[in-house]
Amino acid sequence: MNDNLIDIPNYLDHLRRLDQRMFRRDFLLTWHKTDRELEAVITLAEILRALYRSNISCRVFETGLAVSFFRDKSTRTRLAYASACDLIGLTVQEMEEEKSQISHGETVRETANMISFLSEVIGIRDDLFLGRGHRFMSEVADALTGGFEEGVLNHRPAVINLQCDLDHPTQTLSDLFHLRKYFGGLENLRGKKLAMSWAYSPSYGKPLSVPQGIIALMSRYGMEITLAHPPGYELVEDIIKLTGENSERSGGSFSVTDDMKKAFQEADVVYPKSWAPARVAAQRTELAGKNDVQGLKELEKEALAENAKYKNWLCDEKLMKSTRNGEALYLHCLPADVQGLNCAQGEVTMGVFDKYRIETYREARYKAFVIAAMIVLCRFRDPARLIERIFRDRNHRAG
Amino acid sequence: MNDNLIDIPNYLDHLRRLDQRMFRRDFLLTWHKTDRELEAVITLAEILRALYRSNISCRVFETGLAVSFFRDKSTRTRLAYASACDLIGLTVQEMEEEKSQISHGETVRETANMISFLSEVIGIRDDLFLGRGHRFMSEVADALTGGFEEGVLNHRPAVINLQCDLDHPTQTLSDLFHLRKYFGGLENLRGKKLAMSWAYSPSYGKPLSVPQGIIALMSRYGMEITLAHPPGYELVEDIIKLTGENSERSGGSFSVTDDMKKAFQEADVVYPKSWAPARVAAQRTELAGKNDVQGLKELEKEALAENAKYKNWLCDEKLMKSTRNGEALYLHCLPADVQGLNCAQGEVTMGVFDKYRIETYREARYKAFVIAAMIVLCRFRDPARLIERIFRDRNHRAG
Amino acid sequence: MNDNLIDIPNYLDHLRRLDQRMFRRDFLLTWHKTDRELEAVITLAEILRALYRSNISCRVFETGLAVSFFRDKSTRTRLAYASACDLIGLTVQEMEEEKSQISHGETVRETANMISFLSEVIGIRDDLFLGRGHRFMSEVADALTGGFEEGVLNHRPAVINLQCDLDHPTQTLSDLFHLRKYFGGLENLRGKKLAMSWAYSPSYGKPLSVPQGIIALMSRYGMEITLAHPPGYELVEDIIKLTGENSERSGGSFSVTDDMKKAFQEADVVYPKSWAPARVAAQRTELAGKNDVQGLKELEKEALAENAKYKNWLCDEKLMKSTRNGEALYLHCLPADVQGLNCAQGEVTMGVFDKYRIETYREARYKAFVIAAMIVLCRFRDPARLIERIFRDRNHRAG
Secondary structure (H helix, E strand, C coil): CCCCCCHHHHCCCHHHCCCCCCCCCCCCCHCCCHHHHHHHHHHHHHHHHHHHHHEEEECCCCCEEEEEEECCCCCHHHHHHHHHHHHHEEEEEEECCCCCCCCCCHHHHHHHHHHCCCCCEEEECCCCCCCCCHHHHHHHHHHHHHHCCCCCCCCCEEEEEECCCCCHHHHHHHHHHHHHHHHHHHHHHHCCCCEEEECCCCCCCCCCHHHHHHHHHHHCCCCCEEEECCCCCCCCCHHHHHHHHHHHHHCCCCECCCCCHHHHHCCCEEEEEEECCCCHHHHHHHHHHHCHHHHHHHHHHHHHHHHHCCCCCECCCHHHHHHHHHHEEECCCCCCCEEEEEECCCEEEEEHHHHHHHHHHHHHHCCCHHHHHHHHHHHHCCCCHHHHHHHHCCCCCCC | CCCCCCCCHHCCCCCCCCCCCCCCCCHHHHCCCCCHHHHHHHHHHHHHHHHHHECCCCCCCCCEEEEECCCCCHHHHHHHHHHHHHHHHEEEECCCCCCCCCCCCHHHHHHHHHHHCCEEEEEEEEECCCCHHHHHHHHHHHHHHHHHHCCCCCCCEEEEEEEEECCCCCHHHHHHHHHHHHCHHHHHHHHCEEEEEEECCCCCCCHHHHHHHHHHHHHHHEEEEEEEECCCCCCCCCHHHHHHHHHHHCCCCEEECCHHHHHHHHEEEEEEEECCCCCHHHHHHHHHHHHHHHHHHHHHHHHHHHHCCCCCCEHHHHHCCCCCHHEEHHHHHHHHECCCCCCCCCEHHHHHHHHHHHHHHHHHHHHHHHHHHHHHHHHHHCHHHHHHHHHHHHEEEEE | CCCCCCCHHHHHHHHHEEEEEECCCEEEEHHHHHHHHHHHHHHHHHHHHHHHHHCCCCCCEEECCEEEEECCCCCHHHHHHHHHHHHCEEEEHHHHHHHHCCCCCCHHHHHHHCCCCEEEEEEEEEECCCHHHHHHHHHHHHHHHHHHHHCCCCCCCEEEEEEHHHCCCHHHHHHHHHHHHHHHHHHCCCCCEEEEECCCCCCCCCCCCHHHHHHHHHHHCCCCEEEECCCCCCCCCCHHHHHHHHHHHHCCEEEEEECHHHHHHCCCEEECCCCCCHHHHHHHHHHHCCCHHHHHHHHHHHHHHHHHHHCCEEEEEHHHHHHHCCEEEEECCCCEEEEECCCCCCCEEEHHHHHHHHHHHHHHHHHHHHHHHHHHHCCCCCCHHHHHHHHHCCCEEEC
């Protein structure tokens, strides 16, 4: 894998030609974006990373707030968002439901306006309840459009999806960035076999957004995708349909199986990861809405029992041997449930994880640049010209 | 309402002529400030807002901390403070009682010094207990003066009142800013009729600082103010007295009534809002001091029952019709208790709130600039010259 | 005490001659650093402080994160770290165990890498459990070295010890800075008598890091050190041994006594402060590891009873009279247990504390500059040249 610095002027030329239309818009779902827009994100992320590594300051804001709103625990996305915002000169202001008055009957429209008077971006993680996260982000986005059109807001901040119930675009675009580096270009993904597979975890209820986001995104690049999961662990139907359409258009393929082994057979890339059955996720949303603690407990018990039937859904050495030359690239959004390391039985054996540990760290390191690229594309009319000036000025970031 | 950009050089000239003396001082209560000082805050806030809207960076600090200390929940003031500090280049450091050792027997004097070595401003919200908030802020201010005079502190940070038990100056000055824009100048407030009225809310114990701050401030501009509340909901006596004196001096008028309808009659501006009886607030302070949980519960029950007698204190369409041409401007510091939206019975009907929704959002958007203006006036000897340079240099804030 | 501004060019010359090797390393324990390295920290801290006081911006980073990880409450170190990072242009990102997924089975190695992609420094406080804090920091440091060597990280962030179970270098170097100012130079510490003494506190279980750090550090400068504590309150054996060796090498002396009075006799400097017996600290670590709540309660009860035997270990006027001319300098890391102020019986009487109150505030004010100096030394290959440019450019920090 080559991690040399890229030729920045070349990339800037390329960015200039990608006539994307993201100014004053949001980044909520990859499938709402054109191929050119996604390429603009990846291209600009590459440029920002190269500038950073060359000790050139990427500060495009002298002042400005970046609000964040995490409705779930987060280490790496929180850090990636903080890093991205800091990289371009924005100050993160974390909103917390219990510290704010949001829970006190304020409407989403009001809150969205109140936090946006001097804000450039609102980053939201809301992934716990199926049917809610994306809807909430859309409501915020609509409120901002309203506030801007009504003349309340001086400009239109961008809403960035830091993981919702449907998609996790900052993660999947980092994964795509990683694959692009690993295989030497997006065009080399064509025909590569990807196994997106459920794997056993001792915890139930992990979001569906990563597997959904992965199949919906990678199917645009001509990959041959197999989605594997036990019966009952189906993903959201619309996204399955969308993935099929993407595959057809891109000349790839898409199939679903209940056999992990079959999915791994001759795979170039494997992504074994636990998620909750959509049915369980939906039921949890309903029970949580009614604040039914007893019902939630029973659901957890039942879901864990169901999970336990599939402990053999494990990414181990034997399974990895069946992949292309026994050397498929292992992907994971981290943290993984590593058998013998942080759980008795999990998604992956220690041996397999260790072999790919450094690769998974590399996979993670692109996220901050992806987020920074999204923000710059959503907030500036002519990002290429802006970055060109940054590159020309060559102000030191450190020292 | 005209929201065109102002003529900055004109405003700078005006600011220069207002020989205020706020350098090295605090902003705790509007009634500790001269008319010229208040006008300096509003004038500078206008200038900062115009610079911001013209994409000119208002960064007057390269580095420096802005401590914040919120002893109550807050969304908009927290965001406004964060926005203000970021706008001028300061980094907010939030102090939290449970994370710090403040509760561990440290004195206010010691803490005030310890958090101020490289700090420019200490923003405090302490509004829950009558008789405490302003006293606490004054203690912090005295400690900073001491620390500066003793040579412990390199400079004297400013204490900014982000809402205390007596006043809420960043809110009321934003309200004043809004009225000034709405009526086309402070001088046009003369003779305008303002109804500051209690209104029913399903929650008890809201601070008195907004109604007190509003009558104490607006009475300086020749307004004809009627304060309306049910018997028992009296405000702090000193502030009533002060308001009377202000009205006399400014050529306005001030009266108190227990009839909401009377207050709204031919009003130009109405501000219907719930607050706790001073007696209840004082009792709560006492019970909280003794950590009397049972007593607090009983007080709440009793206060809610008392509140419930006045459910007809509601700002509805009928009442609004009785105002000047049926078109009085509705003010609220937000969030409002909107009947049918976030409560069954509340301060205002959905119809009235909806009609003025955008105006209330506008009212809110000035707060960050008011806070930034306060800080700059308290921290620089010659703010006009400083801002003149900022305006001349025209460094881009974004891009 | 002279607090005039220093001659910056002179100090820069001096810094240049101290060929320290801290670039790409950490600051964990003072005894891992050479005398020249410690002098570099103090010298650079002096320079940064002088620049700050001359309103010259010390911003050496345009962007960059400073992660902080506090596993214990903190007011002054938290503020000092925030101030230090802000002073040089870094943005603090606080990690909290409950908000992050660290507790969810992630390895230290993984977390360390994940939070470091765009970070310059990781500041850690982990002082509660004997045998853990330093070990944890070392693991983080090793993980960062690994990540950098594996090409995962673009650069090697510095780990800064903000208090561990063994040492509290940012505190003790601030204390050293204070002594240096007070006595007019490090060379004047030679032969001065220092009493590091246990004192009674109504709380049990305070860390051992301050007394350990003080004797280990001050013994390098030829001081005559007496460590006093009741039987059972021994410090960690290795550090006692190390202190003896330091004293021998520096031409000072070191003795241990169980008599507070003897330690104070003719002392030039006294540092009366409570700490837990190492045995109790170790037991607490074990019980906490097993989550043995009952055992912890019993240990607390037993330890408080033991403490109570030594209520006469109090720094009072009488004891102070026995020091050199009755005028020994009183040191404390704050907050102190001041008898009659924040406790019924404590470490020091109100009279003594009041006499030295301003001195203790001065002692505290150097910490931010010490931390900033550590970071700059660990993150730049040629700090003297860097600061020379800063001094030459003379960019205003404020205004």
